[in-house]
Amino acid sequence: MKIDQNLIIDSNNKNLQTHQSHFNFLADSLSKKGKNVDAIVSRLKDFQVAIPSWALGAGGTRFGRFSYYGEPSNLEQKLEDVGLIHALTKTAGAVSLHIPWDIPTDYKAIKELANDLDIKFDAVNSNTFQDQEKAKESYKYGSLSNTSSAIREQAIQHNIDVINIGNQLGSKSLTVWLADGSCFPGQNNFQTALQNTENSLKTIYKKLPEDWNMLIEYKPYEPNFYSTVIQDWGTSFMLANACGDKAYSLVDLGHHLPNSNIEQIVSILMSKGKLGGFHFNDSKYGDDDLTVGSIKPYALFLIFNELVYGMQNNPQNPDLAWMIDASHNIKDPLEDLIQSLEAIQEAYAKALLIDQAELKAAQLNNDVVKCQEILQDAYRTDVRPLIEKARLDAGGVVHPIKTYRDLNIRNTLIKERGKNTVATGL
Numbered sequence: 001m002k003i004d005q006n007l008i009i010d011s012n013n014k015n016l017q018t019h020q021s022h023f024n025f026l027a028d029s030l031s032k033k034g035k036n037v038d039a040i041v042s043r044l045k046d047f048q049v050a051i052p053s054w055a056l057g058a059g060g061t062r063f064g065r066f067s068y069y070g071e072p073s074n075l076e077q078k079l080e081d082v083g084l085i086h087a088l089t090k091t092a093g094a095v096s097l098h099i100p101w102d103i104p105t106d107y108k109a110i111k112e113l114a115n116d117l118d119i120k121f122d123a124v125n126s127n128t129f130q131d132q133e134k135a136k137e138s139y140k141y142g143s144l145s146n147t148s149s150a151i152r153e154q155a156i157q158h159n160i161d162v163i164n165i166g167n168q169l170g171s172k173s174l175t176v177w178l179a180d181g182s183c184f185p186g187q188n189n190f191q192t193a194l195q196n197t198e199n200s201l202k203t204i205y206k207k208l209p210e211d212w213n214m215l216i217e218y219k220p221y222e223p224n225f226y227s228t229v230i231q232d233w234g235t236s237f238m239l240a241n242a243c244g245d246k247a248y249s250l251v252d253l254g255h256h257l258p259n260s261n262i263e264q265i266v267s268i269l270m271s272k273g274k275l276g277g278f279h280f281n282d283s284k285y286g287d288d289d290l291t292v293g294s295i296k297p298y299a300l301f302l303i304f305n306e307l308v309y310g311m312q313n314n315p316q317n318p319d320l321a322w323m324i325d326a327s328h329n330i331k332d333p334l335e336d337l338i339q340s341l342e343a344i345q346e347a348y349a350k351a352l353l354i355d356q357a358e359l360k361a362a363q364l365n366n367d368v369v370k371c372q373e374i375l376q377d378a379y380r381t382d383v384r385p386l387i388e389k390a391r392l393d394a395g396g397v398v399h400p401i402k403t404y405r406d407l408n409i410r411n412t413l414i415k416e417r418g419k420n421t422v423a424t425g426l
Contacts, residue, residue, distance in 0.1 A: 057423025059327030181224030248276025293343025
C-alpha cells in the first residue's frame, strides 16, 4: 500500500485553516520573544528518526504476543509500512535492519523500493542474543564474552556478516547489543568476561569500512539478572575508547536503572565526543519499551535540552543515529510509532525554544529559580503548530493519526495481507 499524494492534500485541506490560525498565533508570540520561528521549523523538518524493522509487527512480552493483523511478513512489506509512516509524518526517513531477521534476498530490488519510498538505511543491528537456525554453537552462556573461543568466533563472524550486508545497502554503522551476563553469583569471572568482550569488539572493529561507525549499547539487567557484561554507559564508553575513534556509546532510554539521570549521561558522552546513537522509548518500571513520551515527557524534554546543547557546542561529537526502539504490545504498531515520532518532535521543538545563552548566564549567577523558569517556560509552550508546519512544508499531513484512521490504513493492510501474517522479530 502506498498513500496517494492527493489523499494527503485532501486531508490537509480539511485542517489547514485551523492549523494556520494556531501557527500564526504561536509564531507571533515566539517572535516577540526573539525566537527565530523559521529556523526552528527548518530544524524540525530536517530531523529524521529511523524505524527499526522489528517494530512493524505486534510487540509482546515473555508471556505472550497478540497479533494486530495485517502485519508485514517480509522485508518488502516492512519497508512499505515505514513508507506509510514517512508519507504521513515526513519524519521517518530511515529504517534500521536487524540481522538475521531481515536479510534481503534481492539487494537491488530492496534498495530500489527504499529509494522509491524516500527511505535510507540507517544502522544495521546484529543478533547474538538468540540462537539462530543451523548455527553450530549456542549463545546460552554468552556470545562475544563466552569462555569458548569457538562461540566467540561465531559471534564475531556474525557481526562481520552484518557489516557486509549493511555495506551493500548503504548503511554506515553497526549497532552491537549484548545480552551476555550471568544469572547467579560465581557463574562468570567478571574480568574475563569483559576482556573477552573487548577483544571480540576490537576484532569486529577492524572489519569496519573506513566511513563506518560502531555503536555499543549497554543495559543493566535482562535477560540476565545478576550481572550484564556491558551494564552501563561507563563500560560502553570504556570499550568504545578501547576500540578506536569510530566506536561510540549508544544510549537507549529504557536501558537504565530507575531514576537514572540520563540527561547527565548524554551530556558527558557528547562532551567526550563519544555519543553515537540514541534509542527512544519510555518506561514506568524498567525496560518497558513503551510509547515515547507516554510516561515521562518532561524527562524526555530535559534529555533533549542536553542533546540540543551538545549538537551546538560539541563539534567533536558525530551526527547522531536516532531510532525508536519500542514494543507496542496492544497498540496498532504504526499508530504507536506515529505517536512516538510526535513526542520526539515535541521534545525537540521545546528544547529548541530554550535560550541557551540566557540559561548559561543564569547558571553562572547561580540563579536556580531563573534556570527552572527558563526550562519550564519552554516546556509549557504548545509547540504542535510548529511540528504541523514542518510536516506540511515537507509534504506530510497536519494530523497523522487522524489521517491514518480516516484512510482506514490498518483495514486495508489486513485485506492485502490477511490476519495470519506474523512479522519477524521479538
